[in-house]
Amino acid sequence: MYDLVIIGAGVTGYSAAMYSARLELEVAVIGDLEGGTITLTDDVSNYPGFSQLTGKELAENLKAHALDYPAYFETGTVQDLFKCKENCFYVVTDKKTYLARSVLVATGMKERELEVPGHEKLKNKGVSYCALCDGPLFKNKVSAVVGGSDSAAKEALLLAKYSDKVYLIYRKEKIRPEPVNAKRIANEPKIEVITKTNITEIMGDDRVTGVKLDRPHNGSDTLELDGVFVAIGGIPMSGLAKKVGVEVNKKGEIIIDRSSRTNVAGVFAAGDVVDTEFKQAITGVAEGVHAAYQAYRYVNENEFVFTCQQDE
Amino acid sequence: MYDLVIIGAGVTGYSAAMYSARLELEVAVIGDLEGGTITLTDDVSNYPGFSQLTGKELAENLKAHALDYPAYFETGTVQDLFKCKENCFYVVTDKKTYLARSVLVATGMKERELEVPGHEKLKNKGVSYCALCDGPLFKNKVSAVVGGSDSAAKEALLLAKYSDKVYLIYRKEKIRPEPVNAKRIANEPKIEVITKTNITEIMGDDRVTGVKLDRPHNGSDTLELDGVFVAIGGIPMSGLAKKVGVEVNKKGEIIIDRSSRTNVAGVFAAGDVVDTEFKQAITGVAEGVHAAYQAYRYVNENEFVFTCQQDE
Numbered sequence: 098m099y100d101l102v103i104i105g106a107g108v109t110g111y112s113a114a115m116y117s118a119r120l121e122l123e124v125a126v127i128g129d130l131e132g133g134t135i136t137l138t139d140d141v142s143n144y145p146g147f148s149q150l151t152g153k154e155l156a157e158n159l160k161a162h163a164l165d166y167p168a169y170f171e172t173g174t175v176q177d178l179f180k181c182k183e184n185c186f187y188v189v190t191d192k193k194t195y196l197a198r199s200v201l202v203a204t205g206m207k208e209r210e211l212e213v214p215g216h217e218k219l220k221n222k223g224v225s226y227c228a229l230c231d232g233p234l235f236k237n238k239v240s241a242v243v244g245g246s247d248s249a250a251k252e253a254l255l256l257a258k259y260s261d262k263v264y265l266i267y268r269k270e271k272i273r274p275e276p277v278n279a280k281r282i283a284n285e286p287k288i289e290v291i292t293k294t295n296i297t298e299i300m301g302d303d304r305v306t307g308v309k310l311d312r313p314h315n316g317s318d319t320l321e322l323d324g325v326f327v328a329i330g331g332i333p334m335s336g337l338a339k340k341v342g343v344e345v346n347k348k349g350e351i352i353i354d355r356s357s358r359t360n361v362a363g364v365f366a367a368g369d370v371v372d373t374e375f376k377q378a379i380t381g382v383a384e385g386v387h388a389a390y391q392a393y394r395y396v397n398e399n400e401f402v403f404t405c406q407q408d409e
Numbered sequence: 410m411y412d413l414v415i416i417g418a419g420v421t422g423y424s425a426a427m428y429s430a431r432l433e434l435e436v437a438v439i440g441d442l443e444g445g446t447i448t449l450t451d452d453v454s455n456y457p458g459f460s461q462l463t464g465k466e467l468a469e470n471l472k473a474h475a476l477d478y479p480a481y482f483e484t485g486t487v488q489d490l491f492k493c494k495e496n497c498f499y500v501v502t503d504k505k506t507y508l509a510r511s512v513l514v515a516t517g518m519k520e521r522e523l524e525v526p527g528h529e530k531l532k533n534k535g536v537s538y539c540a541l542c543d544g545p546l547f548k549n550k551v552s553a554v555v556g557g558s559d560s561a562a563k564e565a566l567l568l569a570k571y572s573d574k575v576y577l578i579y580r581k582e583k584i585r586p587e588p589v590n591a592k593r594i595a596n597e598p599k600i601e602v603i604t605k606t607n608i609t610e611i612m613g614d615d616r617v618t619g620v621k622l623d624r625p626h627n628g629s630d631t632l633e634l635d636g637v638f639v640a641i642g643g644i645p646m647s648g649l650a651k652k653v654g655v656e657v658n659k660k661g662e663i664i665i666d667r668s669s670r671t672n673v674a675g676v677f678a679a680g681d682v683v684d685t686e687f688k689q690a691i692t693g694v695a696e697g698v699h700a701a702y703q704a705y706r707y708v709n710e711n712e713f714v715f716t717c718q719q720d721e
Contacts, residue, residue: 112457112691119455121588143431145424145694146458146470148477158458165460276433355667356686374668375702379424382457383695390687 098196098401099123101392102188104175104337105203107133108378109368111159113201113385118166120393125169125195127188132156133205134331134369135378138248139229139255144378152229155378178337183402184363186341198363198401199392202338202351203385205369206331211243215299223305224325228252235260235324241308242266243296244328250274250282252328257287264320265290266310299325333370346372357388363399365392410508410713411435413704414500416487416649417515419445420690421680423471425513425697430478432705437481437507439500444468445517446643446681447690451541451567456690464541467690490649495714496675498653510675510713511704514650514663515697517681518643523555527611535617535636540564547572547636553620554578555608556640562586562594564640569599576632577602578622611637645682658684669700675711677704 101117103110106128117124135141138152147155177189178200188195208226210216216224225231228242232255240260242253245267251274253265265272265288272290274282282288291314298309300319307321314320333350335343343359343366344352350372353359357367367384369376413429415422418440429436447453450464459467489501490512500507520538522528528536537543540554544567552572554565557579563586565577577584577600584602586594594600603626610621612631619633626632645662647655655671655678656664662684665671669679679696681688 108457115457116455119587119589142477143428144458145420145427145474145698146456146467148474155458162457162460165454275431277431375699377698379698380695383692386457386689386691387687 098185098198099125099169100197100396101125101199101201101389102127102186102195102197103201103203104128104178104188105133105201105205105368105370106131106170106172107203107205107368107381108135108156108159109133109203109205109381109385110201111156111163111385112382113203113367113389114168115159115163115166116386116389117392118163118168120389122389122393122396125171125197126163127171127173127175127190127195129172129174131172132160137227137229138251140251141378159382175337178341180341180361184399185401186363198396198399200364201357201385201388201392202335202343202359202364202366202370203368203381203388204334204337206333208327209330209332211296211299211325211327211329213296213298215301219299219301219305222303223301223323224299224327226327228255228326231324231326232256232259237261238323239321240264240324240326241320241322242326242328244330245269245272245292246328246330247274247278249328250278252326253288254278254281254285256324256326257285260324261287263288264322266294266296267292268295269293296325331369335370338364338366338370348372353384355387356391357384358391363395410497410510411437411481412509412708413437413511413513413701414439414498414507414509415513415515416440416490416500417445417513417517417680417682418443418482418484419515419517419680419693420447420468420471421445421515421517421693421697422513423468423475423697424694425515425679425701426480427471427475427478428698428701429704430475430480432701434701434705434708437483437509438475439483439485439487439502439507441484441486443484444472449539449541450563452563453690471694487649490653492653492673496711497713498675510708510711512676513697513700513704514647514655514671514676514678514682515680515693515700516646516649518645520639521642521644523608523611523637523639523641525608525610527613531611531613531617531637534615535613536611537636537638538640540567540638543636543638544568544571549573550635551633552576552636552638553632553634554638554640556642557581557584557604558640558642559586559590561640562590564638565600566590566593566597568638569597572636573599575600576634578606578608578620579604580607581605608637643681647682650676650678650682660684665696667699668703669696670703675707
């Protein structure tokens, strides 16, 4: 029986683990991607206190901090979550089943996929979701990033270190990176921004050879290139939470209050999976801290029944 | 004319400065205590990412990070804040007057004073509010901490490094430090916890010589000692904010929403001065980040009139 099971081993889960273990909760952290999606980012320069480091380094710092205190870590996937008739939860992984007094959902987002012909066939054959992971494969080649967010801009900037030419293709009028990255894009001659344009097909048999566009660029509705990096946002991983009655908004994000509580007693949520307007590493980390404290209060203020049966 | 003037140079103000300067706001930070009240704490081991450092070191890291970006810093006291007829603000220090499109109130708390006879006369003559600052003066002496919070416990633990004996005097049934500090207190033979007891007078002429108690301890209603450290919580510094119509709760804390907005357009608030339930360095820092982003949106989405007259 754990006091708190944290689903998700990203920076949010780590900070919640550190705080809840300090508060002497019996805590377990389960995640399939150690460090979470920030480990796919090469440049983090906005986590207050660290001028500049990689996402992997930031996650490692936070994990090391959590390991100062006793917490159980499992690298694995949560396959099921259900509520008991009494006020406890079962968290099921492929390795074991956890009985928990409270649960923190810190499952983050998964990348939204580009749903065009050719995408499925050419995934990992030129289609990628991570410039940090796959950028070096496109050295001296031509690549494109799809998207207009700050993340998309950062992917393009990173790719420009390898590729000879990088297209940044965005469906709307104007890309919207942070000003600091907008300047970097403007000063990088390898990057060409193409706006008001959608990719309609990814071409190639064994490898990506080009893309089709819905608006001609330099007189042609195809672009020859070797790699397509997709950065069109994420889908909140709120499925498990919904299963136990947690409310989500229209985007599928878990609705929380300022203390990271959901509408279900004993279920907390934090990080990229919640309905926070401005989602950053630092804001997710702080939400994890609020969740740890509220779990501590919840566990100490309630009576728990140990013989637990599934409530269906 | 600044886009954002941040009142308060603690960790909250620094993180807001870093983020807002990254977002290319013209930002000024004004504070009288560089680094804020956390600089009075010797042991910070719960800011996610840093296993253990002093409050001063944490503040210096955050300030150094802010200085990576252009921001104007003034060490000074804000003496007045007022709203213009148009949608802008004047922030007045003893050195200059700032015209601001938006304002972040990150003024924190000041220590609550122990209102008993002898307190005023003996302040800095044995009565202190900072064990880190004054602890070494009580080497091989007897001292007391008044209060029952985690902060009070940490003051007592720090004093035990210097004093031969430390009383921790608390009016309620049970002190309520974090579990990790409760253990340390229990394992420190120099510390004696006295509960259900109030100090009614601080005795001494030139220096503290003892305190009177409202309940006898070991048969006596006085305790002989050399130093009294007061740690009975803080008073939110919300006076300036109230002056421009910002709503506060019964405790005097500024009421904010999840994006650090107050009820007054263009006025944001974050950190120890707001109505967050669980106030930590990390939660204040994240609130500062939310405030920076909302100020960025506010400044970019509104028209501002430059000729500004006081609205009284």
